[in-house]
Amino acid sequence: MAASFLFGWIPFIGKYFSEPETTSPPEDFPNVKVGIIGGGIGGCSSAYFLRELCGDNVEIHVFNDSQVVGGRCAVIEFQGNIYESGGAVIHTSNKHMVEFRKKFGLKEFNSSKIPSSPLAIYNGQRFVLHLGFSGILNNLKLLWKYGLSLFRMSRSIHSELKGFSNIYKLQEKGKSFKTVPDMLRAMGGEKFCNEITVSADDYFKNTLGWNAELVDDLVCAGMKCNYGQTNQVDAFTGFVSLAGMEDGYLWSVIGGNRQIPEKALEASKATYHVSTVTKVTKEDDNMYMVEYSDSTGTSLIEFDVVIIAHPLNLSKIAFANFSQTIFTDGTKTPYHRTVATWIKGKPNAKLFGYPKADQYPRDYPLTILTNDMTDPPVDFNSCSQDIPATASEEEVKKNYNKPLRDLPTQVFKVFSNNFLSDSEISQLFVSTEGVVSKDWLAYPQYAPPEECPPFVLDAEGGLLYINGIEKAASAMEMSAIGAKNVALLAKEYILKKKMTQ
Numbered sequence: 001m002a003a004s005f006l007f008g009w010i011p012f013i014g015k016y017f018s019e020p021e022t023t024s025p026p027e028d029f030p031n032v033k034v035g036i037i038g039g040g041i042g043g044c045s046s047a048y049f050l051r052e053l054c055g056d057n058v059e060i061h062v063f064n065d066s067q068v069v070g071g072r073c074a075v076i077e078f079q080g081n082i083y084e085s086g087g088a089v090i091h092t093s094n095k096h097m098v099e100f101r102k103k104f105g106l107k108e109f110n111s112s113k114i115p116s117s118p119l120a121i122y123n124g125q126r127f128v129l130h131l132g133f134s135g136i137l138n139n140l141k142l143l144w145k146y147g148l149s150l151f152r153m154s155r156s157i158h159s160e161l162k163g164f165s166n167i168y169k170l171q172e173k174g175k176s177f178k179t180v181p182d183m184l185r186a187m188g189g190e191k192f193c194n195e196i197t198v199s200a201d202d203y204f205k206n207t208l209g210w211n212a213e214l215v216d217d218l219v220c221a222g223m224k225c226n227y228g229q230t231n232q233v234d235a236f237t238g239f240v241s242l243a244g245m246e247d248g249y250l251w252s253v254i255g256g257n258r259q260i261p262e263k264a265l266e267a268s269k270a271t272y273h274v275s276t277v278t279k280v281t282k283e284d285d286n287m288y289m290v291e292y293s294d295s296t297g298t299s300l301i302e303f304d305v306v307i308i309a310h311p312l313n314l315s316k317i318a319f320a321n322f323s324q325t326i327f328t329d330g331t332k333t334p335y336h337r338t339v340a341t342w343i344k345g346k347p348n349a350k351l352f353g354y355p356k357a358d359q360y361p362r363d364y365p366l367t368i369l370t371n372d373m374t375d376p377p378v379d380f381n382s383c384s385q386d387i388p389a390t391a392s393e394e395e396v397k398k399n400y401n402k403p404l405r406d407l408p409t410q411v412f413k414v415f416s417n418n419f420l421s422d423s424e425i426s427q428l429f430v431s432t433e434g435v436v437s438k439d440w441l442a443y444p445q446y447a448p449p450e451e452c453p454p455f456v457l458d459a460e461g462g463l464l465y466i467n468g469i470e471k472a473a474s475a476m477e478m479s480a481i482g483a484k485n486v487a488l489l490a491k492e493y494i495l496k497k498k499m500t501q
């Protein structure tokens with residue numbers, strides 16, 4: 001009896017742990033319930049991966065405080081069009097996002113098919129870099145200004161992306177990680193781990209020896225546009241922000257990136273609750289009781305595993321009866337406020353040193369980025385022509401990729417760290433036909449050395465957390481990687497738990 005109890009598990013263990021991971025789930029997977037708190041890209045993709053890894057015996061519930069799925073993958077309606085209002089771009093190296101798009105039959109907007117259009121970096125007084133329509137001239141200008149450091153930067157980003165791609169092989173083999181540093185170490189060794197402990201400014205200039213001007217202008221401008229912050233973010237986030245410059249191109253989903261979380265949720269066949277989770281209680285039998293409230297009142301559901309897919313320091317979930325304090329993040333890692341403002345109007349060229357406010361030379365920048373400005377007349381991170389999320393490459397080439405002076409009044413997206421006042425808007429634009437804003441707590445406020453909350457929050461292992469990964473770097477793909485990791489952890493935990501029952 002004892003022998004069969006002890007050794008009877010061997011085929012079972014072998015079946016689940018020694019074979020390489022496949023996408024087809026085991027038919028005899030235990031009947032369990034998993035609750036996912038959060039309906040953004042992390043929550044929806046974890047529901048998708050759970051279904052893929054564990055099969056139909058798992059009952060999945062997703063709790064989201066909005067009817068609208070997608071969280072920070074969102075669009076805004078403005079002047080009869082929709083525009084990406086949250087996570088706007090994805091890199092071709094982002095395997096999960098690329099596979100989602102393909103599996104769900106969504107169309108890609110390939111930004112590399114669009115010829116370059118004028119771009120400038122403004123330092124609060126003048127343009128420190130101004131590129132035009134000609135790709136060849138732009139490259140010569142960049143080379144003249146920043147020298148061979150451009151190649152050094154390109155090599156570093158390439159090697160970083162190569163290391164990063166290791167995560168996909170590991171996840172395919174079923175490898176999971178309990179902490180973010182363990183995951184980073186498996187991707188790129190101690191080097192990746194160290195990158196979350198130092199600022200991008202220090203790392204790029206002093207460790208990698210990049211030209212200081214390149215880091216202060218180009219790298220900083222990209223960072224302000226992508227993360228609303230300067231080069232004081234951690235070096236790993238610095239690399240993620242620069243990924244678009246190497247090995248492929250940036251893309252988005254025609255019709256809006258939010259279709260990815262929507263379709264992932266649909267494919268997961270999860271039950272969707274428009275509700276707010278207020279409490280997670282640990283029960284004596286290692287189950288988790290989730291208390292949530294919606295328009296009908298307060299309800300309870302008991303789960304085998306709970307996945308938190310929402311930044312803990314932005315939620316008010318109470319954790320009761322756990323044997324240890326749950327990492328709730330408190331105010332230690334605040335999220336960075338980013339305000340996106342769409343303005344249909346005519347930019348004020350005078351603000352940028354041109355003689356006439358509404359007369360634009362042929363190479364007037366359709367994208368104005370800023371670096372670490374001192375005493376700027378208007379405090380903004382970027383101001384760029386925005387294109388409806390529904391547009392195809394052909395439409396963009398035909399209707400948008402032209403000198404500003406030859407275009408009808410355009411829609412611009414301005415990123416800033418606070419709401420723009422009327423006076424700031426009228427400094428940036430000589431005339432406006434409409435304004436709308438979206439206020440986000442968009443990504444962590446980075447202040448390395450970063451301490452990333454763990455993927456496993458409790459001692460038993462059934463309370464899992466995705467968003468800790470954002471402290472290393474925040475991007476849609478980072479959430480999808482975190483989501484696959486917690487789905488793998490959940491699968492292991494469920495199988496281990498059922499084995500010991």
Ligand SMILES: CC(C)=CCC/C(C)=C/CC/C(C)=C/CSC[C@H](N)C(=O)O
Nearest residue numbers: 087089090091160226239240243475476
């Ligand atoms: C380590 C490196 C070089 C890259 C990792 C791959 C990766 C996660 C690339 C993402 C690149 C990207 C689309 C950056 C845009 S910034 C993120 C943005 N703020 C967002 O909201 O998604």
